[in-house]
Amino acid sequence: MADFRMPSLGADMEHGKVVEWLVKPGDYIHKGDLVAAVDTDKTVMDIESFQEGVVAEFLVEIGDTVQVGTPIARITATPAELPPAQPPAPPLTSGSISGDARSLLAAKEATPAHPGAADGHPEPGAKVPPPVRHLAHTLGVDVGRLTGSGPGGEVTRDDVERAAAASVAEGARAGAPPGKVPAPEVPAAEQPAHKIAAAMPAADARRVRSSPLARRLAAELGVDLQGVAGTGPGGAVTEDDVLSSVPPKGPRTEKPAEAPPSEARPTAPARAAEPVPAPAPRQERAAAGGKAESLRQAVGALMSRSKKEIPHYYLSTTLDLAAAVAWMQAANQRRPVSSRLVPSALLLKATALAAKEVPDMNGFFIKGAFEPSGAVHLGVAVALRHGGLVAPALHDADTLSLDELMDQLRDLVSRARAGRLQRAEMADPTITVTNLGDLGVESVYGVIYPPQVAMVGFGKVLEQPWAHNGMLGIRHAAIATLSADHRVSDGLRGGRFLARIDELLQAPDKL
Amino acid sequence: MKTTYREAMRAALRDAMQRDERVFLMGEDVGRYGGSFAVSLGLLEEFGPERIRDTPLSESGFVGAGIGAALGGMRPVVEIMTVNFSLLALDQIINNAATLLHMSGGQFNVPIVIRMTTGAGRQLGAQHSHSLEGWYAHIPGLRILAPATLADARGMLWTALQDPDPVLIFEHGSLYNVAGELDDDAGAVEIDKAAVVRSGDGLTLITYGGTLPMVLEAAEQLAAEGIEADVIDLRTLRPLDEHTILDSVARTHRAVVVDEGWRSGSISAEIAARICEQAFFDLDAPVERVCSLEVPVPYAKHLEQAALPSVERVVAAARRAVGTNG
Numbered sequence: 001m002a003d004f005r006m007p008s009l010g011a012d013m014e015h016g017k018v019v020e021w022l023v024k025p026g027d028y029i030h031k032g033d034l035v036a037a038v039d040t041d042k043t044v045m046d047i048e049s050f051q052e053g054v055v056a057e058f059l060v061e062i063g064d065t066v067q068v069g070t071p072i073a074r075i076t077a078t079p080a081e082l083p084p085a086q087p088p089a090p091p092l093t094s095g096s097i098s099g100d101a102r103s104l105l106a107a108k109e110a111t112p113a114h115p116g117a118a119d120g121h122p123e124p125g126a127k128v129p130p131p132v133r134h135l136a137h138t139l140g141v142d143v144g145r146l147t148g149s150g151p152g153g154e155v156t157r158d159d160v161e162r163a164a165a166a167s168v169a170e171g172a173r174a175g176a177p178p179g180k181v182p183a184p185e186v187p188a189a190e191q192p193a194h195k196i197a198a199a200m201p202a203a204d205a206r207r208v209r210s211s212p213l214a215r216r217l218a219a220e221l222g223v224d225l226q227g228v229a230g231t232g233p234g235g236a237v238t239e240d241d242v243l244s245s246v247p248p249k250g251p252r253t254e255k256p257a258e259a260p261p262s263e264a265r266p267t268a269p270a271r272a273a274e275p276v277p278a279p280a281p282r283q284e285r286a287a288a289g290g291k292a293e294s295l296r297q298a299v300g301a302l303m304s305r306s307k308k309e310i311p312h313y314y315l316s317t318t319l320d321l322a323a324a325v326a327w328m329q330a331a332n333q334r335r336p337v338s339s340r341l342v343p344s345a346l347l348l349k350a351t352a353l354a355a356k357e358v359p360d361m362n363g364f365f366i367k368g369a370f371e372p373s374g375a376v377h378l379g380v381a382v383a384l385r386h387g388g389l390v391a392p393a394l395h396d397a398d399t400l401s402l403d404e405l406m407d408q409l410r411d412l413v414s415r416a417r418a419g420r421l422q423r424a425e426m427a428d429p430t431i432t433v434t435n436l437g438d439l440g441v442e443s444v445y446g447v448i449y450p451p452q453v454a455m456v457g458f459g460k461v462l463e464q465p466w467a468h469n470g471m472l473g474i475r476h477a478a479i480a481t482l483s484a485d486h487r488v489s490d491g492l493r494g495g496r497f498l499a500r501i502d503e504l505l506q507a508p509d510k511l
Numbered sequence: 512m513k514t515t516y517r518e519a520m521r522a523a524l525r526d527a528m529q530r531d532e533r534v535f536l537m538g539e540d541v542g543r544y545g546g547s548f549a550v551s552l553g554l555l556e557e558f559g560p561e562r563i564r565d566t567p568l569s570e571s572g573f574v575g576a577g578i579g580a581a582l583g584g585m586r587p588v589v590e591i592m593t594v595n596f597s598l599l600a601l602d603q604i605i606n607n608a609a610t611l612l613h614m615s616g617g618q619f620n621v622p623i624v625i626r627m628t629t630g631a632g633r634q635l636g637a638q639h640s641h642s643l644e645g646w647y648a649h650i651p652g653l654r655i656l657a658p659a660t661l662a663d664a665r666g667m668l669w670t671a672l673q674d675p676d677p678v679l680i681f682e683h684g685s686l687y688n689v690a691g692e693l694d695d696d697a698g699a700v701e702i703d704k705a706a707v708v709r710s711g712d713g714l715t716l717i718t719y720g721g722t723l724p725m726v727l728e729a730a731e732q733l734a735a736e737g738i739e740a741d742v743i744d745l746r747t748l749r750p751l752d753e754h755t756i757l758d759s760v761a762r763t764h765r766a767v768v769v770d771e772g773w774r775s776g777s778i779s780a781e782i783a784a785r786i787c788e789q790a791f792f793d794l795d796a797p798v799e800r801v802c803s804l805e806v807p808v809p810y811a812k813h814l815e816q817a818a819l820p821s822v823e824r825v826v827a828a829a830r831r832a833v834g835t836n837g
């Protein structure tokens with residue numbers, strides 16, 4: 001059992017809004033599977049799971065905005081790892097209190113939660129490859145009861161995983177109260193709360209400090225702990241507090257059904273029984289128009305922090321792109337239109353290689369110290385249609401071929417604009433490039449994106465009069481700028497970095 | 512019959528030697544000197560040097576010899592002066608006595624009884640004062656007894672000798688002089704159950720061995736304040752009789768564990784953990800523990816007393832548990 005928490009999708013992210021669930025309760029998910037789309041102040045991103053298991057329950061609803069770190073869904077372990085359906089038989093019963101609630105509980109526990117887990121022997125003749133049998137054993141699935149969907153009726157991994165997910169879901173259904181409860185809403189709300197409170201104490205923001213006995217009593221008597229004043233250590237609600245809060249009838253004979261309805265408040269777990277909300281329509285993602293303002297605020301806050309904290313210095317140089325453009329044009333002639341290179345790809349690749357060689361530009365300044373990064377994750381500033389910028393990462397850009405880099409760049413830009421970025425892409429960049437050449441800008445001096453330590457800007461690729469070998473000619477050129485963190489490097493290193501980019505571009509076939 | 516804990520122990524030894532000729536006692540100074548705590552005084556004259564054997568200063572050697580004798584069909588009672596010295600025989604106790612039944616596939620029982628003194632309070636310095644029975648209670652294959660009363664001092668030895676597996680008896684040094692009434696026909700007692708030595712609904716005080724008299728005194732004071740306590744004498748630290756503990760906690764909803772061992776990793780930690788595991792929803796207050804301060808037991812009297820559990824500390828913990836802490 002684990003909480004799926006709102007991840008941090010960038011150094012500046014404090015909260016996120018769930019805009020879409022990409023899974024539903026009962027789904028079996030692996031590490032890396034996408035779970036939800038989350039709206040930060042900047043963009044909508046898909047977030048992936050770090051656990052394997054079955055989605056048990058959503059803890060927030062679509063549209064809820066929660067702090068980073070808040071549990072947003074519960075992932076249960078596989079059936080094999082679940083606690084047995086019956087909690088350890090209560091070794092002792094304090095007979096004085098147990099009323100209907102307890103017998104209800106007992107009745108509920110008598111229902112086997114996942115019958116399939118009983119014994120793992122496949123029927124003779126059923127074809128189960130050993131790795132699948134092992135998986136079934138790990139997940140607590142009885143392969144003997146599965147109908148194989150593989151060739152020749154062979155049981156496949158999918159079959160086993162589906163069965164595991166189904167048996168967890170079945171276990172969850174078994175938790176619903178039996179039908180003949182006189183006033184169902186009270187136990188329905190309180191009983192699961194009682195059980196779940198033990199499992200995930202930190203999750204409930206409305207948690208009341210109380211002794212375990214008080215909590216059990218409150219559940220049995222249908223008392224809402226919220227309304228009880230605690231007199232125990234640190235204001236904890238104790239047994240006496242609960243008993244004295246029960247209306248006159250005589251505290252110890254109060255039955256759950258007789259509890260005043262006003263005290264039955266629906267609790268979070270009750271929501272699990274409701275139908276799963278349909279995934280938000282696609283427009284909701286696109287309807288980010290109204291968010292331009294919040295994005296502007298977020299960028300503004302981050303940039304003022306950058307300008308306040310980071311002592312920027314700025315350098316600029318004009319890159320001689322004659323060789324690069326000539327090579328690219330020759331290369332593009334042999335290519336179909338769809339896979340042609342653009343100058344940006346060369347500039348990005350050269351920047352990534354230079355960053356690898358001049359590590360003072362590549363990394364993070366955290367807690368007063370520079371932490372160079374071994375890998376180059378090149379942040380690429382992408383203008384969004386509704387305004388604003390995001391700068392997701394091209395991972396390991398220095399190791400990509402130009403074609404791979406082109407592909408990934410196209411993919412990244414289109415996903416950024418569609419709001420389908422992933423967590424790592426937002427959190428990882430080690431150095432960022434902004435390229436305003438498309439817009440006709442000749443040079444751009446960027447503001448460093450904390451906690452990175454450098455920002456490279458490229459302007460428009462222009463044909464320029466250029467003196468070369470004593471002759472004046474027309475050549476392609478662009479202005480490259482560097483904004484770098486003076487706490488980490490100085491103009492000498494920065495200049496070497498820019499010079500290295502220029503050098504690399506003189507041998508485009510080696511990029 | 513008016514007697515003392517020491518005399519009750521001696522009576523138990525004498526009784527066992529008379530009943531079963533395979534029983535013999537060995538240890539440092541148990542013969543001519545009469546035992547360093549005078550438990551075996553006079554037994555050498557009565558049973559002779561064959562059955563009351565002085566041993567060299569070599570705990571590993573004579574405990575190992577005892578294990579060999581047990582394997583050979585005898586019923587040895589081995590006395591180690593204090594629990595601190597038993598560490599010299601740790602290899603024999605833990606690697607041999609406790610494991611042989613398991614490692615021989617059930618072929619060899621080791622019916623040895625090892626007695627030793629434990630506990631502080633007599634200004635004997637750190638080397639003679641520690642309470643390490645909780646350590647031994649960690650070891651599967653051993654049964655750990657801690658007689659706290661005259662009846663248990665008189666009765667546990669014979670029961671232990673009937674056990675086909677190793678039994679360690681921890682006698683708290685401060686108990687030997689405790690005097691009281693013991694039935695004339697007192698004899699073997701069962702060693703599977705903890706004893707509820709005082710009853711009340713206010714809270715459960717759990718202890719064993721040398722701290723029992725102090726806990727009873729604390730219970731007396733609490734009763735004067737209107738807090739009636741269940742007092743449980745564990746008697747056996749392994750296997751723990753958790754039913755008695757849990758039954759009591761289910762009634763009182765509060766527990767204070769008193770243990771002369773150090774708090775970290777102690778038997779009291781085990782008991783508190785089991786209460787939390789199995790009676791969580793019966794608790795109305797955190798489980799309290801009163802243990803020795805985590806220092807080697809000091810020699811100086813006032814420091815030694817300050818380091819040990821006391822009536823005041825037990826009463827204070829009990830008040831916190833019931834929520835009447837002023």
